[in-house]
Amino acid sequence: MSGADQGVARARVELERCLAPDRLSATAFDLDRVSRDESSLPPGSADLVVFPESTAEVAAVTRIARETRTPLTARGGGTSLEGNPIPVLGGIVLDLGRMNRLLDVSPIDLYATVQPGLSHLELNRRLADFGLFFSATPGGTGVAATVGGLIANNASGIYSLRYGSARRSLLACEVVTGTGDVLRAGGMAPRRSSGYDLPGLLAGSEGTLGILTELTVSLHPVPESRRRSAAIFPTDDAAARAIGALRLHGLDLAAIELVNREAAALAAAEEGVAAREGALVLIEVHGSASAAAEISVEAGGVCRDGGGAVCSDAAAAQLWRCRERLTAAVRRAIPDARVVRADLGAPVSRLPELISWCDARRRAKNLALYIFGHGGVGILHALLPVPADSSAEADARDFRERLIERAVSLGGTVSAEHGIGIGNRHLMRLEHGEALGLMSGIKKLFDPEGVLNPGKVLPIC
Numbered sequence: 001m002s003g004a005d006q007g008v009a010r011a012r013v014e015l016e017r018c019l020a021p022d023r024l025s026a027t028a029f030d031l032d033r034v035s036r037d038e039s040s041l042p043p044g045s046a047d048l049v050v051f052p053e054s055t056a057e058v059a060a061v062t063r064i065a066r067e068t069r070t071p072l073t074a075r076g077g078g079t080s081l082e083g084n085p086i087p088v089l090g091g092i093v094l095d096l097g098r099m100n101r102l103l104d105v106s107p108i109d110l111y112a113t114v115q116p117g118l119s120h121l122e123l124n125r126r127l128a129d130f131g132l133f134f135s136a137t138p139g140g141t142g143v144a145a146t147v148g149g150l151i152a153n154n155a156s157g158i159y160s161l162r163y164g165s166a167r168r169s170l171l172a173c174e175v176v177t178g179t180g181d182v183l184r185a186g187g188m189a190p191r192r193s194s195g196y197d198l199p200g201l202l203a204g205s206e207g208t209l210g211i212l213t214e215l216t217v218s219l220h221p222v223p224e225s226r227r228r229s230a231a232i233f234p235t236d237d238a239a240a241r242a243i244g245a246l247r248l249h250g251l252d253l254a255a256i257e258l259v260n261r262e263a264a265a266l267a268a269a270e271e272g273v274a275a276r277e278g279a280l281v282l283i284e285v286h287g288s289a290s291a292a293a294e295i296s297v298e299a300g301g302v303c304r305d306g307g308g309a310v311c312s313d314a315a316a317a318q319l320w321r322c323r324e325r326l327t328a329a330v331r332r333a334i335p336d337a338r339v340v341r342a343d344l345g346a347p348v349s350r351l352p353e354l355i356s357w358c359d360a361r362r363r364a365k366n367l368a369l370y371i372f373g374h375g376g377v378g379i380l381h382a383l384l385p386v387p388a389d390s391s392a393e394a395d396a397r398d399f400r401e402r403l404i405e406r407a408v409s410l411g412g413t414v415s416a417e418h419g420i421g422i423g424n425r426h427l428m429r430l431e432h433g434e435a436l437g438l439m440s441g442i443k444k445l446f447d448p449e450g451v452l453n454p455g456k457v458l459p460i461c
């Protein structure tokens, strides 16, 4: 038996001693379920799944993992797209699905305190009674994605233009560090200037610094009206320029989505929508009915000035539906395809040149390239479905690397909202350079034995 296997065996004995039997599983079904996420990355093989029901249980499991040097990977809904919750080194997967209670809502202070396994959709269903909502919205995955997972990945989603990313929403948290200690960080005051921003550091750390066991997140009043519109542009470049113009006009928009010509054609064909060919800019406005209508008209004028054709309300609703189903549509585009994807971010002013670069390069390589994303905040998802293990796969992977290098050289980022996981780990140095040493030091402070989600985020841990 290897040292690692002995560690897992000892961990299992300890866990059986201190947890109720229904908290542990090593069934093929559970091990398989936690082996992957929504990416095409290879699955991992966990040895054990633990379903904690309290912070004390999470702390006990973490202490045992530390003592036995057993990898411990937190799992929310498993909807990540970069392998973030895949247990690459085996060990224990901590499935937080049973810690799913809404603990407190303060309508005046606009916050809710929740356990990490509460799904985004269920939280918003419960908040509707208070006329409030939690804004981090992963397109089409709300049923499964959890508040803990959204914060741990620093997700953004379509409404981050108006309401900010998940990190910005985390006011306070309870966290179990890699030592098994339970700490509280942050607070409920709307502003604070005291000490280091630990909630900000834990948000986006993908379970490598601590397990979030309680989260206080900021909320927003449900807008009286939501108005969706759409414009079709002859080129991807014109659509990207229009987004810059919309920002320059200072219009109060909740969402600006960009869909390139290729992705728009695919989605329209899938949904049976007879739309004019072209790249899309999709807009959503929140506010009173009259303000939303007025701002929509103004946004339409800006799009027209940029060469766009503004759609009817009915056509806009159809095109928005297409946008929401795009990730799934791309997966279906080539049966059994592997989807090579990038989740990059760039300053909005550089989107036109980035998107033109993509178009020229993918033509040279004859690759299918579907680009869409939250253009108003510079987030682009580039998806390249290719037959697995084909020469096209090598070309697509090379394209992805060059594209990300390009985005970083323009002041952008390797990953804007899906996190680093496994898929982007090798690119961390490109973006962070010498600062990686400091990040490794922080990791050691929180998790001295390196048991929390090992093999993720930092290339050298």
Ligand SMILES: Cc1cc2nc3c(=O)[nH]c(=O)nc-3n(C[C@H](O)[C@H](O)[C@H](O)COP(=O)(O)OP(=O)(O)OC[C@H]3O[C@@H](n4cnc5c(N)ncnc54)[C@H](O)[C@@H]3O)c2cc1C
Binding pocket: 037, 038, 073, 074, 075, 076, 077, 078, 079, 080, 081, 084, 085, 096, 116, 117, 137, 138, 139, 140, 141, 144, 145, 146, 147, 148, 149, 150, 151, 152, 153, 154, 155, 156, 157, 158, 206, 207, 208, 210, 211, 212, 213, 327, 328, 417, 418, 453
């Ligand atoms: C179709 C589709 C569309 C998507 N659209 C978007 C989008 O628009 N915007 C966006 O940002 N993302 C999007 N995503 C990605 C995904 O939904 C988000 O990253 C989501 O935040 C993951 O939540 P989860 O509960 O599934 O977390 P998981 O995938 O289970 O875990 C995410 C990471 O967090 C860690 N983790 C989980 N819970 C905890 C915890 N309590 N404490 C510490 N660490 C923890 C895990 O170890 C892992 O590293 C999309 C995904 C799909 C499949």
